[in-house]
Structures are given as structure tokens and as C-alpha cells.
Amino acid sequence: MPERDMIFNKRIGRSDVETWLEIPECFADRRNQMDHQSFRRFVNLTDDILLYMTVLDEQPIGGTILFRARDRLGLALLGVRMRGEYIQNLLLSTIKASLPFFRTASIRDVDAIVSSETNPQLPFPRNLFLNPALGSALDEIGFEKVEDVLSIRFENIGFADVQMQDTVKREMSEDIRSFVWKSVGRTMVDCSHTWLSLLRASSDGELHAILGANGVVAVLGLEEYAKGLIVPVIGYEPESIAPLTLASALAYEVDRRKTQWLEIRLIGEEDREVVDSLKGVLCAEPIKTRHSLMRLRI
Known part of the structure; x- marks a missing residue:
């Protein structure tokens, strides 16, 4: 046999x-x-x-x-x-x-x-x-579909006459974790990929924060690649920071690093104000790609 x-x-x-x-x-x-x-x-x-x-x-x-x-x-x-x-x-x-x-x-x-x-x-x-x-x-x-998420890419970047916003580098500390827990489901996509991107950015020394009077008001993960800047994770506190300020922080990093394109890998559909602000400060049209976040509940 x-x-x-x-x-x-x-x-x-x-x-x-x-x-x-x-x-x-x-x-x-x-x-x-x-x-x-x-x-x-x-x-x-x-x-x-x-x-x-x-x-x-x-x-x-x-x-x-x-x-x-x-x-x-x-x-x-x-x-x-x-x-x-x-x-x-x-x-x-x-x-x-x-x-x-x-x-x-x-x-x-x-x-x-x-x-x-x-x-x-x-x-x-x-x-x-x-x-x-x-x-x-x-x-x-x-697996069941949870929501649509977006990637946003900007090419042929220019710069509008705006106040550039600096950021500070941070590690994956408790105040960052606390900020993320408050932001997932609001301005950060609630999925395990978000936590991976935060960990990866922290390990690479590319986890950035914007600080307000009461602590962290925005978090950005950054990664340079092929003359461009990838933003694998982004989150902010809408009550404490204006979309234009967040967009200016990204524009500052693009300008400082002399990169030719910017791509936000994971952002919710509701964050239109941030995308519109980026369109203004980068003088470029957003190229949007839609994806499906799916989940298997065990």
C-alpha cells in the first residue's frame, strides 16, 4: 500500500x-x-x-x-x-x-x-x-470585517508657509501606553497592528511625541525608506491639539529629513481633518487606499 x-x-x-x-x-x-x-x-x-x-x-x-x-x-x-x-x-x-x-x-x-x-x-x-x-x-x-481603514500617501511635496512643529523622541513608557489606551478607537485604529507599530518605532528610536501642558497630546511612529517617510502609527488628543499642529509636525519631519514622499500606513476614515491639514501644509493631493480590518473573535 x-x-x-x-x-x-x-x-x-x-x-x-x-x-x-x-x-x-x-x-x-x-x-x-x-x-x-x-x-x-x-x-x-x-x-x-x-x-x-x-x-x-x-x-x-x-x-x-x-x-x-x-x-x-x-x-x-x-x-x-x-x-x-x-x-x-x-x-x-x-x-x-x-x-x-x-x-x-x-x-x-x-x-x-x-x-x-x-x-x-x-x-x-x-x-x-x-x-x-x-x-x-x-x-x-x-474572521469578520470590523471597519475600513486607510493608507494616505503624499507625493511631489512642497511646503506652505506655516509654523513647523517640533517633536520629542520617546520610548514605549507608561505615559505613552496611557495615551494610547485613551486614543485607540478614537484617533488610533484599535487593532494589534497599532501596538506592533508602536513597539517597532520605539525600538528604532523613532517614536515621537508632541507634548502639551498636561503631558502627551500626540504620538507618531516614523520610518525612513527609499527617499520617503513612512508613518506606521499616529494618534492624537483632539481636545488638546489642532489637526494643523499635528500636520505641521509631520511636515517638519519631512522637511528636516529631505524626503520626497510621505505615507501614513494606518488611519481611520474619521480623521479627515488631519488629512486635509496635511494636504494644505504639504501642498500635495492625498492618494487614499482603502483596506479592511478583519477580526477573529476566539
């Missing part, structure tokens, strides 16, 4: 990262590139970056990458990889195998952001949104 195929899923350590990277990104166009140097730094950011691999007859064929947001008691599904010939039969089981089977005291849900871009301009892991073709698979697993 022929032997049955042996398939299993396992969490892997940092020593298996190179093998994991050899598996192609699920549904991705061959032109999509990964920033390998940035990825290696990313996986060493924290032990809460979790890598899983699916192995069939000793051959790696698929995998996932997740982040455990301890502050929020959740997970973020950041990437799915699989060889094309196995997608139809093994994609769902590969994703499911890396997710919790039941709710625990430390994990209550799993977030995923499904992009509308099939060929994103930013490479993984600077772009942590999933390919749109994965949306139907997440639906089958039980």
Missing part, C-alpha cells in the same frame, strides 16, 4: 527563518519583493513575533507570521506564505494551525488587515497588510 503523505504544522525558531523565507508569499505577484535585511531585524524585535511552518513529507510548503500584542491581549496575522500548488487544499489548514483554538487569559482575538492592493509599493515587512486574495479564506475561517 502507498504511504500516506505526512503533513504537520510547527512553530519555528530564528534558526529556520531562511527556510521560511524561501516559501513564496501567498498569492503575491513575482514582482513583489521582500526587504530581507529589514525582515531579519523585524523577527528579532521581540519574542512576540511568531513564525509557523507547514511541512509536507519533510518539504516546507507554507507558513505564517503573527505578532502577539500583550498590551491588547490579541494577535495580528501579518503574513501568509504557501507554494502555489498547495493553496487550494492546504491554505485554510495552514492558517488555522497557527491560530489559537480557544480563548485564553492572554489572547482574546486575532486581527488581520486585508489590503486592496495586489502590488503594494512597500515591501514586506514595511507593509504588513495581507493580499486581497486572502480575504475569502479569512471569511471561511471565521
Whole structure:
């Protein structure tokens, strides 16, 4: 009798990262590139970056990458990889195998952001949104759409005659955490990706704050890349800071670093005043891309 195929899923350590990277990104166009140097730094950011691999007859064929947001008691599904010939039969089981089977005291849900871009301009892991073709698979697993979120990009930047607003660099301290808890669901998107971006910016020395009379009134994560400035996370206290002041702080960073474009990776649809203010101070039209924040409640 022929032997049955042996398939299993396992969490892997940092020593298996190179093998994991050899598996192609699920549904991705061959032109999509990964920033390998940035990825290696990313996986060493924290032990809460979790890598899983699916192995069939000793051959790696698929995998996932997740982040455990301890502050929020959740997970973020950041990437799915699989060889094309196995997608139809093994994609769902590969994703499911890396997710919790039941709710625990430390994990209550799993977030995923499904992009509308099939060929994103930013490479993984600077772009942590999933390919749109994965949306139907997440639906089958039980993910539900929470809300639409936006990425906003400005190109061909100029500068209006406004007062530039400086910021101060901060670490992921208790006052920053307190500010974030007050801001998620208001001016910060409430998802595990937000906490990952804060942690990453703090680790890179690029977590910035604007201070008011009573403490932190705005937080910005910044990242320079390819002559541009990425803003992976942004939040502010609307009662304490005007949208124009926040926009001026971003314009100051763009001008100081001499970058040619600016992209806010994750912002809620309700933050139109900030986007309009940026349009004014950067003298550029916003390019908006819509994504879907999806959540699996465990």
C-alpha cells in the first residue's frame, strides 16, 4: 500500500527563518519583493513575533507570521506564505494551525488587515497588510470585517508657509501606553497592528511625541525608506491639539529629513481633518487606499 503523505504544522525558531523565507508569499505577484535585511531585524524585535511552518513529507510548503500584542491581549496575522500548488487544499489548514483554538487569559482575538492592493509599493515587512486574495479564506475561517481603514500617501511635496512643529523622541513608557489606551478607537485604529507599530518605532528610536501642558497630546511612529517617510502609527488628543499642529509636525519631519514622499500606513476614515491639514501644509493631493480590518473573535 502507498504511504500516506505526512503533513504537520510547527512553530519555528530564528534558526529556520531562511527556510521560511524561501516559501513564496501567498498569492503575491513575482514582482513583489521582500526587504530581507529589514525582515531579519523585524523577527528579532521581540519574542512576540511568531513564525509557523507547514511541512509536507519533510518539504516546507507554507507558513505564517503573527505578532502577539500583550498590551491588547490579541494577535495580528501579518503574513501568509504557501507554494502555489498547495493553496487550494492546504491554505485554510495552514492558517488555522497557527491560530489559537480557544480563548485564553492572554489572547482574546486575532486581527488581520486585508489590503486592496495586489502590488503594494512597500515591501514586506514595511507593509504588513495581507493580499486581497486572502480575504475569502479569512471569511471561511471565521474572521469578520470590523471597519475600513486607510493608507494616505503624499507625493511631489512642497511646503506652505506655516509654523513647523517640533517633536520629542520617546520610548514605549507608561505615559505613552496611557495615551494610547485613551486614543485607540478614537484617533488610533484599535487593532494589534497599532501596538506592533508602536513597539517597532520605539525600538528604532523613532517614536515621537508632541507634548502639551498636561503631558502627551500626540504620538507618531516614523520610518525612513527609499527617499520617503513612512508613518506606521499616529494618534492624537483632539481636545488638546489642532489637526494643523499635528500636520505641521509631520511636515517638519519631512522637511528636516529631505524626503520626497510621505505615507501614513494606518488611519481611520474619521480623521479627515488631519488629512486635509496635511494636504494644505504639504501642498500635495492625498492618494487614499482603502483596506479592511478583519477580526477573529476566539
